[in-house]
């Protein structure tokens with residue numbers, strides 16, 4: 313299953329259509345010469361509500377991790393009330409370990425993202441857009457800043473109205489650099505950061521679409537989600553829904569193309585554009601040139617560490633938004649798998665991921681702040697060989713107790729920790745048991761009373 | 764992200780006569796930063812970026828000055844300045860080496876990269892060499908997992924690192940005019 317032609321990577325040479333060595337930053341002139349901003353022109357000739365209908369019809373599911381349909385989200389935005397601007401926040405925090413797909417778009421084709429932003433702002437009649445970029449993306453911030461300036465100079469944004477005054481509705485677009493905090497990728501943590509505060513996620517409801525940035529209605533979308541709006545407007549809903557798969561396990565459909573960034577033990581790691589629903593094994597063997605050194609596949613992180621891992625027998629998992637229902641992971645996430653070969657120590661993997669969550673917990677909710685530290689210490693102990701069997705159960709108990717699903721935390725970071733731990737321990741329990749000493753149960757206590 | 768205990772009432776902060784927020788900085792913030800945000804507080808992160816960039820840390824006195832400039836409480840500035848990894852209360856080295864320690868990089872051998880930097884510089888992660896030349900940080904995923912292991916040297920990302928490239932990069936930074944040298948630009 314391959315795409316006939318690149319869509320999001322049309323101007324970014326990518327295997328099998330081009331060689332990554334030929335990549336360069338596409339400036340506004342080249343962008344326009346290759347059909348850029350035509351979709352915006354088309355959208356501006358339509359009623360805004362019709363554009364929202366189109367995005368709804370295409371079921372563009374959020375590419376930032378949660379898979380929420382963009383059109384539906386847009387339709388929740390509170391209508392203008394004359395009391396102030398309404399906002400779009402573009403999420404380029406991309407700090408989920410294993411994820412590097414948004415970077416590709418920003419690195420080489422920033423105007424594709426800006427065109428998507430302009431279309432979204434027209435469709436939702438949004439006044440101000442903030443491009444929120446992680447602090448570590450120094451180069452990318454510069455590329456984006458230049459592209460925004462080019463877009464202003466060309467009249468795409470600015471007080472004259474979108475596209476040099478084609479319509480009256482005017483949009484301002486600003487870059488906001490973050491400063492190194494994974495939690496600011498969570499949509500309300502992100503809003504706090506733009507407001508200049510520490511990135512503590514907010515309690516929801518109210519959702520951002522009702523009360524977001526500076527207390528005003530706000531849409532938060534991922535970079536790739538907005539980029540995907542461009543080809544949908546350009547080629548239509550029918551074309552988009554001809555790519556990808558319908559719900560394969562009762563969920564909403566997974567239409568369209570997806571950027572998948574593969575890392576880890578494969579021969580040609582990188583970002584590939586593929587139809588949703590591609591098998592992980594196809595992605596690895598076809599696109600990435602197979603496992604490195606001809607080793608056997610052991611496991612893969614489904615799409616960012618928060619999603620948990622696919623087991624050795626799940627190499628053929630279809631990479632679509634129903635993956636969670638079928639393969640006991642949290643979901644597709646960012647669709648950027650990290651692949652591990654047979655020599656990989658899953659205790660190391662779990663310990664590394666646990667350290668990540670311990671470092672990045674914002675500290676607001678006790679189960680997440682304390683639990684993440686405790687899980688990390690337990691895993692260090694197991695890795696050192698000092699732990700007992702009961703520690704594995706304690707690990708699971710701790711993991712399962714934290715998150716939005718058990719209802720103990722404010723945001724989904726803890727769910728990521730929960731799923732990483734439960735899937736790694738659950739699918740590779742033998743790796744853990746081999747590393748621990750048996751728990752000593754005193755004989756005078758009946759075993760029924762011992763958990 | 765780190766959690767710092769903040770001595771409150773008893774704390775006295777070091778002061779110098781010359782302000783950290785220069786007239787040029789303030790003029791630029793007025794012109795370019797404030798208009799981007801609906802409330803002044805919104806300008807705090809870009810302003811802290813400038814301070815960190817100029818002084819390689821956020822001095823307490825600068826926090827008080829920024830608070831006065833934005834009409835917010837110094838505590839609000841402290842709150843934000845201590846939450847984000849990129850802002851630091853202690854002066855960082857002229858060359859900050861940030862090695863990625865997340866899963867793709869560890870799976871592809873980041874340990875020997877960190878170890879080499881420790882060995883060469885004689886410091887542990889999150890320490891600065893006594894001469895103020897280098898700071899070593901271990902960071903989480905830098906968004907370049909396909910070219911693991913990776914590290915940032917100030918603002919430049921270096922990919923597919925080996926012990927040899929780390930040696931070369933440190934040598935280059937140490938040379939006269941290099942990022943870590945006292946006469947170098949040492950910019951972030």
Ligand SMILES: Cc1cc2nc3c(=O)[nH]c(=O)nc-3n(C[C@H](O)[C@H](O)[C@H](O)COP(=O)(O)O)c2cc1C
Pocket residue numbers: 373374375376377378379380382403404405406407408494495496497498499500532533534535537538723724725
């Ligand atoms: C802890 C945490 C971190 C997140 N990090 C990111 C991120 O780096 N980039 C992103 O686009 N979405 C991230 N998200 C998802 C956002 O909250 C939000 O769902 C998304 O930006 C919405 O855009 P979309 O619907 O276009 O995907 C994160 C969520 C959580 C809970």
Ligand code: SF4
Pocket residue numbers: 495512513672673674675676677678680681721722723724725726
């Ligand atoms: S779950 Fe964790 S990261 Fe999310 S708000 Fe609570 S403490 Fe912060």
Ligand code: FES
Pocket residue numbers: 409410411863864865866867868869903904905906907908911912913
């Ligand atoms: S894990 Fe190191 S760059 Fe992503």
